[in-house]
Amino acid sequence: MTATFECRGLSKRFGATQALEGVNISIAPGRVVGLLGPNGSGKTTLIKLANGLLSPSEGEILICGSRPGPETKAVVSYLPDKPCMPQWMNAVQLMDFFQDFYADFDRQRAEEMLARLGLDQKQKLSQMSKGTKEKVQLIMVMSRKAKLYLLDEPIGGVDPATRDYILDTIIRNYDPEAVVLISTHLISDVEKVLDEVLFINQGKVTLQASVDDIRQQYGMSVDEYFREVFKC
Amino acid sequence: MLGKLIKHELRGSGRTMLPFILVSLFLSVMAGLSMRAMEHQQEYSWFNILFGIVIFLFVAGLMAVCIMSVVVVINRFRQNLLGDEGYLMFTLPVSVDQHIWAKLIVSAIWFLATALTCMLAVVLVLLCNVRTFDVNWSEVGYVMGELGRMIREFGVLHIVGYCLELLVMFFAGVCVSCLLFYCAMAIGYSFANRKVLLSILACFGLDIFFTTLQSALIAALNAMPGVERFLDNLDLSRVGTAGSVHIVMLCWILYLAVYAAVLYIPTRLLLKKKLNLP
Numbered sequence: 488m489t490a491t492f493e494c495r496g497l498s499k500r501f502g503a504t505q506a507l508e509g510v511n512i513s514i515a516p517g518r519v520v521g522l523l524g525p526n527g528s529g530k531t532t533l534i535k536l537a538n539g540l541l542s543p544s545e546g547e548i549l550i551c552g553s554r555p556g557p558e559t560k561a562v563v564s565y566l567p568d569k570p571c572m573p574q575w576m577n578a579v580q581l582m583d584f585f586q587d588f589y590a591d592f593d594r595q596r597a598e599e600m601l602a603r604l605g606l607d608q609k610q611k612l613s614q615m616s617k618g619t620k621e622k623v624q625l626i627m628v629m630s631r632k633a634k635l636y637l638l639d640e641p642i643g644g645v646d647p648a649t650r651d652y653i654l655d656t657i658i659r660n661y662d663p664e665a666v667v668l669i670s671t672h673l674i675s676d677v678e679k680v681l682d683e684v685l686f687i688n689q690g691k692v693t694l695q696a697s698v699d700d701i702r703q704q705y706g707m708s709v710d711e712y713f714r715e716v717f718k719c
Numbered sequence: 720m721l722g723k724l725i726k727h728e729l730r731g732s733g734r735t736m737l738p739f740i741l742v743s744l745f746l747s748v749m750a751g752l753s754m755r756a757m758e759h760q761q762e763y764s765w766f767n768i769l770f771g772i773v774i775f776l777f778v779a780g781l782m783a784v785c786i787m788s789v790v791v792v793i794n795r796f797r798q799n800l801l802g803d804e805g806y807l808m809f810t811l812p813v814s815v816d817q818h819i820w821a822k823l824i825v826s827a828i829w830f831l832a833t834a835l836t837c838m839l840a841v842v843l844v845l846l847c848n849v850r851t852f853d854v855n856w857s858e859v860g861y862v863m864g865e866l867g868r869m870i871r872e873f874g875v876l877h878i879v880g881y882c883l884e885l886l887v888m889f890f891a892g893v894c895v896s897c898l899l900f901y902c903a904m905a906i907g908y909s910f911a912n913r914k915v916l917l918s919i920l921a922c923f924g925l926d927i928f929f930t931t932l933q934s935a936l937i938a939a940l941n942a943m944p945g946v947e948r949f950l951d952n953l954d955l956s957r958v959g960t961a962g963s964v965h966i967v968m969l970c971w972i973l974y975l976a977v978y979a980a981v982l983y984i985p986t987r988l989l990l991k992k993k994l995n996l997p
Contacts, residue, residue, distance in 0.1 A: 540810070541994070560812040588813070
């Protein structure tokens with residue numbers, strides 16, 4: 488079976504800084520994977536490479552067997568770590584936009600989620616609070632029936648109630664045949680939804696293992712094991 | 720996908736441009752009507768001040784449309800592709816080429832709309848004052864007749880050809896101007912810091928570079944043996960006046976197309992390989 492997400496000897500340099508070095512990853516369909524690492528470990532760089540927002544210095548990255556391009560972007564649903572939706576748009580205009588460009592966008596699902604949020608769909612993003620903007624952005628991303636969801640710090644900088652809403656939205660809406668890659672350093676919050684984890688540090692993947700294996704092998708939760716491994 | 724990009728780009732830029740266009744057309748009607756009212760004004764009064772203000776607003780409105788068309792073209796590229804919105808735009812299932820073409824086509828539409836707005840504004844002022852200006856309709860008829868005679872003389876096909884060539888030339892000219900800004904911004908925004916300053920410097924740098932390059936090329940062509948003889952022996956009488964105009968226009972289009980291509984290649988390469996979103 489072709490891996491949904493694969494890196495082969497992937498490296499990325501920014502001038503003299505080595506952001507990623509010799510990364511080898513393979514993720515089969517149907518897995519929820521945590522990309523875990525401290526700040527500046529290379530998580531966002533890896534996700535940007537998968538989205539074609541950066542080009543590799545060496546090696547290759549494959550999405551469903553293809554290098555990042557318009558074809559892979561049609562099957563990848565990406566949530567960046569910052570608001571990226573045009574602020575002048577309202578929820579209806581955003582849905583029109585997503586529907587126009589993504590064949591896999593499920594408008595009905597998006598409308599249901601927005602209704603549950605109790606949001607005025609005619610309200611502009613610029614008039615919404617930071618938390619609401621993040622929720623709307625997440626709703627758009629999770630309303631796609633994508634093969635790969637790349638979620639960069641989806642719960643960073645939000646209150647615990649919003650964290651629960653975000654994780655619940657992710658778990659309720661992703662396609663079971665898809666891969667969900669969640670980048671975060673807030674492990675205790677996401678641990679309950681993960682099948683697998685990737686530890687990344689200083690640009691290198693130091694561990695790829697299932698959550699159950701970690702618990703069995705080390706007798707501790709992923710959060711505890713992470714703290715052990717990355718102890719300062 | 721290019722059509723969808725154009726649709727959304729028009730929507731994004733139209734919300735800024737359309738109010739300016741509508742306001743300036745409204746001001747042109749107001750200016751026309753106040754000019755007409757001034758005709759009956761015998762002595763200096765508060766109305767003269769009002770008239771002055773309306774005329775000032777009319778001119779300022781037209782200038783604002785012209786300035787805004789340039790500002791919108793630059794700002795949409797910066798904000799939509801090189802700012803935070805770039806995370807959304809560059810993860811759409813479209814190519815970098817489609818992004819650039821969408822921006823160029825919409826820019827051309829707005830520049831054309833700006834030119835038409837200016838013309839329409841003048842026409843509106845004139846229409847409001849047809850009686851004031853005492854239009855001699857027989858003279859208008861004579862001019863139209865002369866125009867018709869010229870068209871017949873040149874041939875309708877030639878005139879249609881000129882119009883098409885002018886349109887292509889306009890689009891190629893817009894592409895060159897926009898790509899100069901786009902290329903400069905793509906260079907400036909590929910750096911980690913001082914992106915705006917570096918974009919401005921890159922813009923000046925590119926302009927100086929291409930002006931120098933053109934001068935050097937012209938000088939080199941002049942120095943080449945045989946060029947002068949070739950130009951002297953060039954016999955355009957075989958193609959006639961109408962054909963000569965076509966040749967000149969096509970040469971100019973070719974020059975603009977090459978210029979645009981030279982700017983397009985680094986812009987595309989930088990957006991594809993050196994994209995550095997914030």
